[in-house]
Amino acid sequence: MNRGVKILKKMMMSVLTFSIMLVFSACGDKAGDESGTFLSLKKDGTIRSQIEESFEESYYDRDELEQAVLEQVADYNSRTGTESIAVEKVEVKDGIAQVGLTYMGAGDYAAFNQAFFFAGATGDAEKMDCNLDVVLSSVKDPGETIGKADILALKDEKLLVTDISEAVVLDGKALYTSDNVTVSSGGKTIKRTDDGSQMIYVVYK
Structure with a gap:
């Protein structure tokens, strides 16, 4: 495996070690200038991923990194x-590398990152092998909870179930979450709080 591939794998699989910072504009409660490592869920169903990692070691090479990213994405697109997957950005500036994928x-x-990731209509969750035997708490009132039957009965809301550790910017606002999730930015941003051994659940609209 060449150094570029190792670098990419390190960036994509070791997100727990990253310094994550999200900066949002106050206008309209929409995501604004974002930096760090995070995912953004879009209204059209696409997912924007930004990976940010220190890139100061002298033996790291920006062109090699870009080649590794392009090769892995091209391989996935060819196999499927x-x-x-589209490569939006590969940049190295001031010792920081950023890779943006859509x-x-x-x-x-989920397939490219070998992760469990469901984001969609609550009624489709069971078809994707999501375990819905959970109790979720209201973001506004933690004393209010919902279970499996309530989740499946929801019509207009969406459900996120995943084992990833990155922060996620929702295409809506979090309404109910599992107890290993924190919510910020007016309900727009969620992040897990545990060691990553459990799935996180978020109902949002």
Whole structure:
């Protein structure tokens, strides 16, 4: 495995070690200038991923990193016969590398990153093998809870179930979450609080 691939794998699989910082504009409660490592869920179903990592070691090479990113994305698109992942950015500046990718959907993100990632209609969750035997608490009133039957009965809301550790900027606002999730930025941003051994659940709209 060449150094570029190792660098990319380190960036994509070791997000627990990253310094994550999200900066949002106060206008309209929408995501504004974001930095760090995070995912953004978009209204059209696409997922924007930004990975940020220290890149100060002298033996790291920006061109090698870019080649590794392009090769892995091209390999995935070739194997799936699609153009499901697009490389938006590979930059190295002031000792920091940033890689921006756009995925056509949650399935592509999950497959490429070897993660569990469901984001969609609550009624589709069981079809994707999501375990819904959980109790979720209201963001506004933690004393208010919902269970499996309540989740499946929701019609307009969406459900996020994942084992990733990155912060996620929702295409809506969090309404109910599992107890290993924190919510910030007016309900727009969620992040896990545990060691990553459990799934996180977020109902949002």
